[in-house]
Structures are given as C-alpha cells and as structure tokens.
Amino acid sequence: MTESTTPRPSTLGELRASGHRQKALREEIRDNLLARLAAGEDPWPGLHGFEDTVIPQLERALIAGHDVVLLGERGQGKTRLLRTLVGLLDEWTPVIEGSELGEHPYEPVTETSKRRVAELGDELPVAWRHRDERYAEKLATPDTSVADLIGDVDPMKVAEGRSLGDPETIHFGLIPRSHRGIVAINELPDLAERIQVAMLNVMEERDIQIRGYVLRLPLDVLVVASANPEDYTNRGRIITPLKDRFGAEIRTHYPTELAAEVAVIRQEAHLTAEVPDHLVEILARFTRNLRESSSVDQRSGVSARFAIAGVETIAASALHRATSYGEDEAVARLVDLQTAVDVLGGKVEFETGEEGREADILTHLLRTAIAETVREHLRGIDLHRLVDAIEDGRLITTGEKVTARDFLTGLPALPPEESGETDAYDQVIEALGARSDGERAAAIELALEGLFLARKIAKDADAGETVYG
Template identity: 70%
Template sequence: MLNVMEERDIQVRGYSLRLPLDVVVLASANPEDYTNRGRIITPLKDRFGAEIRTHYPLELDDEIGVIEQEADLLATVPEYLLEILARFTRYTREHPAVDQRSGVSARFAIAGAETVAAAALHRSAVLGEEVPVARVVDLESVIEVLRGKIEFESGEEGRELEILAHLLRKAVADTVREHLGGIDLGPFVATLEDGHPVVTGDRVSAADLLGSLPADEPVGMTVDAIAARLDADTDGERAAAVELALEGLFLARRIGKEADDEGQTVYG
C-alpha cells in the first residue's frame, strides 16, 4: 500500500509493476479499541489526505431512516414498530450495562426489523393471511436474536435478556405516548374489566384479534381513533394498532397481561 501511494508501483517476487496513473485509496476501519486487529499503520495513515470520524445517527428520525433504507423487509412493518426498534437501539447505546467500546451499530436495529418482518411472514403463512403485517407481539422474537449482536459488561452476566426486555418495554411505552397520547383508551379498560379479554399471539390472526373486541360503539370509536392516528387501513394494520394500544395500557399498569397454556397472550 505504501508503494502504491508513494511510488505508484508494486513488487511481486522481485518484479516491479509500474502503475502510471493517479491512485485514490479509500479505507474504513473500526475504532482502535473495538478490535486490536487490522489497524492502519501510522506511516500509511499519515498519507491519507483526510480522516472522517463518523458517529451514530443523532436524531431518532435518522435512525428510522437507516432502518427503512437498509432493512430487507418481507412483510409490512408499521413505522411505529420501526420507531420502537430505533428507540430500543438508542437506549442500549446509553445503558451502563452494555459495553459501549464495542458499540451498538445500526445493524442491531436493521436485524431487529428483519426479525419482526420474518415473524409476521411466518404467521401469515401458517394462518393463511393474505398480507403479512407485523404487530407488537412479534417484538418478542427480537430479544433472543439481538442478544448476540452486542456485548455486556462483565458484571452483568446472566442479566442480559432481562436488561434488553426492560429497554424494549421502555421503547414501546415511549412510542405509545408519542403516537396515542390524547386518545381516550378508557373503553378498552372498561371492556376488559367487564370480563371480555382480548387474545393475541404469534398464532392469532388479525381478524381473530379484532373479533375478540366487543362490537359496542365506545370500543368501535376508540379503534377508529387509534387507526386514524396510526394510518391503519387494513385489518392487519388495525389489529397491529389495537395491539400497540393494549400493550401501552399494560405498561401503564391499567390492564393485565398473561400467557395462556397455548402460547397466546391474553390482555384482561
């Protein structure tokens, strides 16, 4: 590399090959404390005309934009789910239990989005849904997948999944406040208190989820308000929007949630 940049030639087994052309060399490298391998040696580094130090996206919208640009999504993933994953990624970068020298790259959120989409596609294939749409329940698959993409501080051994689950719940709660703030979700709470649980899960179709809601006017108006706020038009999108609202109520400790023996999630 030194010869190419300085002398414009290379030597192979004693033979010199001249390269009579202008050579521009671009290189990228991780920070030196990320790995101790592959560092650019100082004499070579000095010959680069500029050094650009990059950083993670500073704004949440930029983080979401990276996911949308780079993720290969095989199902419809509502933007608020991408926002949850973006917030989740940013929280892991700030958490003291995560080794920040190793960092939490943009690939963390990209892999999360692709995992959520894959879970939705799998459900639609099993249940025969025409259009796969990701829902909050699909986020459960993210933690196990993303655990291997970050490193934790040595004292946190055994708590990794617990920490990630906590940060994901925080991301969901913040997203619910951002998008559903101001909507009266009281009819959902009243319905559940009257003994009408809502059943969801990775084997529950959007139609079944919506069908488990009472057909009374207050609940219907609430569903319409949520759907309008989240631009949810199809049954799959409306079911995903309802599930986001229910999860927000659970995280606010206004309703309960538990898994039944069949692996379904019951809000009640």
C-alpha cells in the first residue's frame, strides 16, 4: 500500500480486513534484504570498498537475525553503514496510535496498550510510522545513564498518585522506545561498564529491569553498535558478557582500492568550487600514504574525513582566489594543496619521537602522492622542450594569488613541434581532460610539479608565490 494510491487502514478492524500480516523485526529485515538481492538491487547505496569484505559478513548476520557490532578505526564508514540498515525496513508499518513504544496493533506489550485494545477492540485507532522513525542512534558517552538507555521511574507520574510498583510510572529509555526498530550505539566502549550491564537482559532475555522491577516486555529490537578496536581506545572496553551477546562482530577497514577512496571523497565532500579529478586523486593517495607511514600512529588511523576535509579546503581556496582576483570561475589548482596540508596537519596523530618533524613528514608524503599521480597520468609525454625553455632562463610564476589566466599567459612559448606532433601543453591538457582555463592551468601546474619532483627544474616558493625556473 502506498500513500498516493491506497488509503491505509485507520482502525484495528480495517487493518485485519486488509489482510495485513505482522512480521517480527528480524523477519522483516531478512525478507527485504533477500528481495533486494534477488532483484539485483544494491541494498547498500553510497558504500564503497566493502563489497567483498564487510558487506557479505553483514548480510549473513542480518539473515541470521543477529545483533551486530562493527569494529574499526575512525572514519571507516561504520556509522554510515549502520544508517543504511533503515532501508531494509518496510517503508510504512502500523502502530497503535499514541502508544509510547510504537507497538503493533496485533501485539500490544505495555499495560496501557493492552487495556486500550481490550476496551476499543476493532475500533482501536491505528497510525502508520515511516521507517526513518524506527531508527534511533545514540553516541555513547561516559555520562550516559541507565535512564537514558533503559528507563527510570517518572516522578511526575508518581506525583499524580500512582504507586511506585505501578509499571505505568516508568519513563522508558531509548532502547524500549526503539521497539520494532533499530537502535544504534556509536562508540560502545565509552559506556560505563555498569551501563553495559544494564543492556544484558535487553539483548538476551528481551526484558528490562528498572529500580528493582522486572518488566516482561517482549521487546523486538535490533541492537547494532560501533567501536574502535579495544587495543586502541583508552576510554573503556566492551565487557565480555555484552560482547558475547552480539551475534556478529565485524571488522571494517579503509578502502583497499584507490578508486573506492576517490569515490568516497567525491560522494561526501561538499565543494564550493570545481576540483579536477587529478587533485582529488592526489589527496586520496596522500591519505593512503599516511596510513602506510611508520611515522603515523596507525592505531588511531587516518580517517576518510581527512581527505574529504582536504578537498573541501582546496575548493574553498579556489573560491577565495576567484572572488578576490576576479576570475570567471573557481577551479582548484595544485598551488591550493599546501593550504590543505597547513589546515589538516592536526588531524594526524604521529608516533612518539616524531615531534618537530610533522611538517616534513606531511610534505614528503604529499610530494610522493603528487609524483605517483604524475606517473599515472602523464607517463610518456615528452616535456623536454618545456625544460629547455626554462633552462634558457624563462621563469614561470604561479601561486595562490595568481589567476589561471595570468598563469597561462606567462607560460613560455615552446619551439615548433615536428610536423603533425601535438604541442606538449596540449598533450598534458588532453591527458587530464582539461576544458576551461582553470582546468588547463591546474593540468600544467601538475606537469611543472612533476618536473620539479623529477629534479628537471627548480622551484622557489615563498609568501604565496611559487616560481619554477
């Protein structure tokens, strides 16, 4: 049934007459996942690099009906992966109108809802809840309480004259309120151990205990969580009994392929200017080099957010230059990369003993990434005529304050090529697919930097101006 074509039942009687069948949460997720897979649809849109590793493990866990904990360093997409689980729920599901826990009309679990069903029968009002409302997320912090997750006695209800033994005096926490839905707890080890203990009954016996009460609520909730590996986090750990109650423990990882890394950056970055593909690739390679460096603390990891923030920073630098110096369009260039390094250095944790060398390490790894990108895209292009022109005394000036048009105008004219041979500038521009002045300037800057890194020409950078000569 869809909202646009068929009116949804609004009472319990209409719901029964419609032939609606109640499904347990895990059955609902399993059926929807298997239907997507059978139809050849991707149940995990927007996730890159997990296709052959994490995703198959997660799919098997969901088919088995297991609660899941994802273990991995920061910025590996754990939270995004958990949020995509919402897409495996039915788009709309019926609930008892006004029920605190979103109970199914066929199966009330609280005393209040049971009483209403007995009193109203088929006239019981039914509301419809969208799947987005059936996902709850909690960032675990050391000050999270049992009341936040499980619940507590509500003093206002007691003040109304109800006794402390009355189950209706309970104010339910996040997990009971996620009944018939998914509750995700990020950074699970940050929960105090006594709070983790409070989750044991919820995950195994599916009841809740509050201040001496044992409320037999048949909760139907999928608990998923994320955590950094325990050998890294100093803030806490997942207690063994709770760890045992998660049916699946899945290790995540950073993208293993460069193309997946670039796809993540392109997908997640919010750009204020155009950033050519080769610059995104440089930042992706730079990030991967940091993850492999012995000078960087790999237990903390180098988040995908590092490269995403880097691309956003160089786009902002390009827009700043275009606005300040009257460029028609804002296009990031190689000269903007240093801005990103200056801003992002604090996002990397270095090994003990590397104090004072952080800038040198970042610069070296960035140059390595640039050299790798040059080899990938400009291999085979003969730039000896450009080198000869520079050796004859020509200087090429660029920098954060130099517009693309001024940079292109200042390039030395190269000697005539042999008949039918393409100009070296044009070969570089064609290899990188450049179209506009900004893209052409970005392409030629990459070639010049490649010549500098190959020690064919010299470079002097100072006060926002870079001179090749």
